[in-house]
Amino acid sequence: MRKPAxxxxxxxxxxxxxxxxxxxxxxxxxxxxxxxxxxxxxxYTLPNRIDTATGLGLTVRETPQSVSxxxxxxxxxxxxxxxxxxxxxxxxxxxxxVDDVRNTFSARGFEIKNYQVDGVPLAWTLAGGAGETVADVxxxxxxxxxxxxxxxxxxxxxxxxxxxxxxxxxxxxVLGGYxxxxxxxxxxxxxxxxxxxxxxxxxxxxxxxxxxxxxxDSYIDLYHNEKTVLYGVIDADLTDRTLLRIGASHQxxxxxxxxxxxxxxxxxxxxxxxxxRSKTASADWTYWDTENQNIFANIQHEFANGWRLTANxxxxxxxxxxxxxxxxxxxxxxxxxxxxxxxYSDDGESIQNSFDIQLKGDFGLFGRRHEFVVGALHSTQDxxxxxxxxxxxPPADDFVNWDGAAYPYPGFSxxxxxxxxxxxxxxxxxxxxRLNLTDSLKLIGGGRLASWELSGFxxxxxxDYGDDDVFIPYVGALYDLTPTHRLYASYTEIFQPQDAxxxxxxxxxxxxxxxxxxxxxxxxxxxxxxTSVAVFRIEQDNLAQADIGYFVPGVTPPAQAYYGAExxxxxxxxxxxxxxxxxxxxxxxxxSQFEVEDATGxxxxxxxxxxxxxxxxxxxxPGAWSDLVIGGGVNYRSKNYSAGVNPVTNAPFRxxxxxxxxxxxxxxxxxxxxxxxQANVENLFDETYYSQIGFFSQYRYGxxxxxxxxxxxxx
Numbered sequence: 001m002r003k004p005a006x007x008x009x010x011x012x013x014x015x016x017x018x019x020x021x022x023x024x025x026x027x028x029x030x031x032x033x034x035x036x037x038x039x040x041x042x043x044y045t046l047p048n049r050i051d052t053a054t055g056l057g058l059t060v061r062e063t064p065q066s067v068s069x070x071x072x073x074x075x076x077x078x079x080x081x082x083x084x085x086x087x088x089x090x091x092x093x094x095x096x097x098v099d100d101v102r103n104t105f106s107a108r109g110f111e112i113k114n115y116q117v118d119g120v121p122l123a124w125t126l127a128g129g130a131g132e133t134v135a136d137v138x139x140x141x142x143x144x145x146x147x148x149x150x151x152x153x154x155x156x157x158x159x160x161x162x163x164x165x166x167x168x169x170x171x172x173x174v175l176g177g178y179x180x181x182x183x184x185x186x187x188x189x190x191x192x193x194x195x196x197x198x199x200x201x202x203x204x205x206x207x208x209x210x211x212x213x214x215x216x217d218s219y220i221d222l223y224h225n226e227k228t229v230l231y232g233v234i235d236a237d238l239t240d241r242t243l244l245r246i247g248a249s250h251q252x253x254x255x256x257x258x259x260x261x262x263x264x265x266x267x268x269x270x271x272x273x274x275x276x277r278s279k280t281a282s283a284d285w286t287y288w289d290t291e292n293q294n295i296f297a298n299i300q301h302e303f304a305n306g307w308r309l310t311a312n313x314x315x316x317x318x319x320x321x322x323x324x325x326x327x328x329x330x331x332x333x334x335x336x337x338x339x340x341x342x343x344y345s346d347d348g349e350s351i352q353n354s355f356d357i358q359l360k361g362d363f364g365l366f367g368r369r370h371e372f373v374v375g376a377l378h379s380t381q382d383x384x385x386x387x388x389x390x391x392x393x394p395p396a397d398d399f400v401n402w403d404g405a406a407y408p409y410p411g412f413s414x415x416x417x418x419x420x421x422x423x424x425x426x427x428x429x430x431x432x433x434r435l436n437l438t439d440s441l442k443l444i445g446g447g448r449l450a451s452w453e454l455s456g457f458x459x460x461x462x463x464d465y466g467d468d469d470v471f472i473p474y475v476g477a478l479y480d481l482t483p484t485h486r487l488y489a490s491y492t493e494i495f496q497p498q499d500a501x502x503x504x505x506x507x508x509x510x511x512x513x514x515x516x517x518x519x520x521x522x523x524x525x526x527x528x529x530x531t532s533v534a535v536f537r538i539e540q541d542n543l544a545q546a547d548i549g550y551f552v553p554g555v556t557p558p559a560q561a562y563y564g565a566e567x568x569x570x571x572x573x574x575x576x577x578x579x580x581x582x583x584x585x586x587x588x589x590x591x592s593q594f595e596v597e598d599a600t601g602x603x604x605x606x607x608x609x610x611x612x613x614x615x616x617x618x619x620x621x622p623g624a625w626s627d628l629v630i631g632g633g634v635n636y637r638s639k640n641y642s643a644g645v646n647p648v649t650n651a652p653f654r655x656x657x658x659x660x661x662x663x664x665x666x667x668x669x670x671x672x673x674x675x676x677x678q679a680n681v682e683n684l685f686d687e688t689y690y691s692q693i694g695f696f697s698q699y700r701y702g703x704x705x706x707x708x709x710x711x712x713x714x715x
Contacts, residue, residue: 042073044586045530045579050144050164051119054152054432054444054474055373057360061521064444064476064488066092066147066534066574074588075137077618077631077666079182079680079708081214082134083165086143087112091576091590091614093145093161094637096607097691097700100223100258101134101288101320102127106608107147107161108538109570109596113496114150114162117294120312123352123381123424126499130318130350131253131290138192139210139231139249141168147574148536149492149515152430152448152474159494159515159538159570168210169245170196170235173203176715184708188216192229204237219704221280222257222404245298251291257404258288260324262692262700264338264399265655268330270648277688277701281327281399283407288324293317307361312354319349323412327396328696330647336400341393343410348385348420354378373446374431381424383458386416422456425466432474444476444490452497459555463507470495489518500544500562501552508564513540529579536572536594543568545604548643560696567599572610584620586631607694611638611659618666627670636661642694655694660687662702674714681707 046069049057060067068091070080080086084103088095093107104127105112115122115132124132137143143165150162175197183189196208212229233247259282263275295315302308322345329339358375391411396402432446453466476490496511519534542564550561572594580586593611596604616633620626641656663685668678683705691702 043528043580044071044074044588045069045528046071046142047527054434054446054476055119055358055360055375055430056371056432056434056444057373058434061486061523061530062442062478063146064478064490065150065517066519066532066536066576068092068145068147068576068578068590070143070145072141073586074616075140075142076678077586077629077668078616078633078664079666079678079710080137082136083143083163084133086137087145087163089614089616089633089635090143090145091588092147092574092592092612094609094612095691096695097702098127098695099260099262099700100218100220100255101131101253101290102129103133105133105161105163106605107145108159108536108572108592109594109605109608109610110160110538110540110543111605112160112163114160116162116164117314118167118296118298118312119164120296120314120354120356121377121379121426122314122316123350123379125318125320125348125350125383130320130348131251131292132318134253135251135292136212136214136227136229137165138194138212138229139168140165142166147534148490148517149494149538152432152446152472152492159513159540167233167247168194168196168208168231170206170208170233172196173198173206177208178712178714180710180712182708182710184216185706186217186219188214188708190214199234206235208233208235219278219701219706220259221278222282222284223259223280224256225258226254228252241302243300246296248293248295250293253288253290255288257282257284257286258324259700260286260288260322260326260344261328261696262698264328264331265697265699266330266647268332268334268648270646273331277704279402280404281325281402283325283404283409285407285409286324287322289321291317291319303361305361307359309357309359311357314352314354316352316354317349321347325407327399328698331399336398338396338399341396343390343393343412345388345390345412346385346419347388347416348383350381350383352379352381354380368436370436371434372432376427376429378427379425383420383422383424383456384418385420387419388412388414388416420456420458422454422458422463425451425453427451440480442478444474444478446474448472448474450495454497458499459559460501460505460552465507466497467495467510484523486521487519488521489516491516494538494540498542498544501559502563503547503550503552503561505553508544508562509542511540511542511544513538513568515539525579525581527579529577529581531577532575534574536570536574538570540568541566543598543604545598546642549645558696565598565602565604568596568604569598570594570596584622585617586619587617588614589617590614607640607642609637609640609659612636613661616664629668630666632663632665634661634663640693644694644697647697655697655699657690657693660689662687662689676712676714677709678712679707679709681705 087105096104147161149159177195179193181191192212194210199205199207210231214227229251231249236244297313300310326342331338356377360373362369362371394408428450430448435443450470451468455464474492478488494513500508515538517536521532544562545565547561547563552559574592576590578588591613613636618631620629638659641654646653665681686705689702693699
């Protein structure tokens with residue numbers, strides 16, 4: 001099965017383009033996942049075919065949606081450690097930090113809830129409460145971000161984006177990899193390794209192992225974290241046409257004194273409370289331990305006619321164990337005391353089992369070749385959480401001079417109460433067809449028949465609801481103006497069940513709507529530089545919006561109540577430039593802009609920034625300085641805000657973060673052909689900004705200036 005890919009790779013390696021790519025010193029090759037694909041390393045563009053949007057195995061330029069790839073080289077250059085780091089630097093997507101563990105991601109004005117690993121949909125806990133959004137990306141080869149609705153493959157989908165994490169695989173027969181170490185601000189340090197190669201004489205059996213350990217403090221008082229990452233995979237050529245992959249991963253995080261929530265916003269006189277960036281609302285006895293585990297098996301068989309059958313099994317476990325503290329309410333100016341203290345403890349896990357099968361290939365009709373894909377997926381997610389009652393509620397008597405190290409441990413009951421016990425089942429059947437009508441015109445059509453069911457309870461009464469056989473259509477078209485300029489358009493419908501509840505405790509109806517997109521994708525310098533321009537329009541009904549001043553009845557701690565906004569419409573445009581305009585120069589630039597309003601003209605989801613600009617570039621100096629790569633970037637996001645009320649005066653209050661830009665720098669020096677020294681600086685000008693504001697009348701500061709120095713040895 002691997003022989004055509006090896007021949008293609010050898011042919012490319014002899015070309016000047018491939019030789020130039022090798023000088024960039026990427027950590028590991030971006031391995032092909034399909035027969036016949038070529039590999040180019042050290043770049044910000046990707047020649048591989050991807051399945052994230054349509055399942056047809058199309059390149060980025062052949063996909064009729066906006067697609068951004070964060071390659072392994074960019075992850076290395078920008079020192080991106082977590083999924084949240086990648087999204088914060090991805091084109092057209094943004095991050096809101098809820099606290100030290102949880103994050104929410106958004107695109108085009110809506111929250112991202114679609115996640116995949118190697119194209120298989122994942123189920124995450126709410127806002128990544130089990131550490132999913134801060135999971136380490138060292139076990140992934142790249143991250144694919146498809147903006148727009150992807151319900152064709154992800155089932156119950158939303159129109160923001162889908163994030164696909166592509167695992168590293170054991171593609172190489174040659175023993176190789178890297179070992180590395182880093183040190184950084186706030187006593188942070190890490191060691192890591194990535195090693196792979198053949199396991200038998202013929203190379204038909206190959207293995208790869210990734211490991212990482214990280215430990216350090218934070219710019220926030222008391223906080224300390226330890227993280228362990230282990231990943232192993234075996235690739236086995238059962239025949240020349242059959243490939244079996246099996247593997248497993250384990251990640252654990254052990255944050256001590258993590259924030260649960262953020263900082264209180266108001267003093268008792270109604271004035272806004274301004275705290276130092278290092279301020280914590282936690283105590284040193286608190287912890288929020290998380291585990292993310294995955295076991296997978298994949299088998300691919302290529303038939304004699306070129307058709308490919310793929311079957312996947314995924315077992316995914318995300319779990320958390322906590323003893324945490326929530327401080328909220330008004331801070332008394334005279335005594336410094338804060339109104340409410342709420343110690344909390346829980347132990348929960350989410351286990352997902354998913355199976356899917358897919359057949360893709362091509363066929364002849366009317367003198368032309370056309371492509372198709374058909375597939376089916378079934379997944380079951382079981383979620384359970386037990387809570388443990390606090391034995392005491394010591395008051396926080398002086399939050400102004402807060403010393404979390406002195407706050408007493410309240411103790412918790414040894415007997416848990418089952419607060420969450422629910423099951424989510426999804427089944428989907430899908431198909432898509434690409435018709436090559438002329439040399440220049442391609443038409444893609446397809447659809448998914450989706451069923452979704454939720455049963456059980458989640459901090460509330462029993463519920464049992466869902467939808468059966470919901471049809472989600474997908475239509476796309478591409479037209480080549482020239483060999484390097486391609487117009488495209490796509491349409492799909494939206495169906496997204498939601499967990500939001502109204503002021504009476506009832507659950508909101510699923511979000512329904514439609515998404516439209518059109519654009520131009522171009523390539524320059526023999527595909528070394530790629531550009532895309534897109535315009536989009538998204539229409540939704542039943543979109544959950546905060547019902548200001550109301551909470552879900554009977555839920556502790558308080559949960560925000562929501563109402564369903566009708567006619568929520570997002571419209572905007574995006575621009576991306578990525579690749580290599582000159583030898584030794586890599587660049588990624590993106591700009592996105594949108595507006596979102598409901599049927600009454602009221603702005604919705606205002607906590608999502610309307611404009612995003614992302615730029616990062618590196619350049620390998622010529623001549624005698626060719627061992628040095630320098631780079632830098634800037635991330636700009638426009639203002640975002642949450643509407644609320646002043647709890648003292650009851651007057652309307654806007655929690656707002658004005659637009660700001662964060663600047664980064666990097667440099668890498670090749671001490672030898674194998675040994676590299678790299679330095680990264682983030683938030684170069686030490687910008688003070690909120691990474692989240694207004695959630696339950698609280699706010700959180702983003703990270704101040706920080707630096708990391710790393711050493712990596714490749715072999």
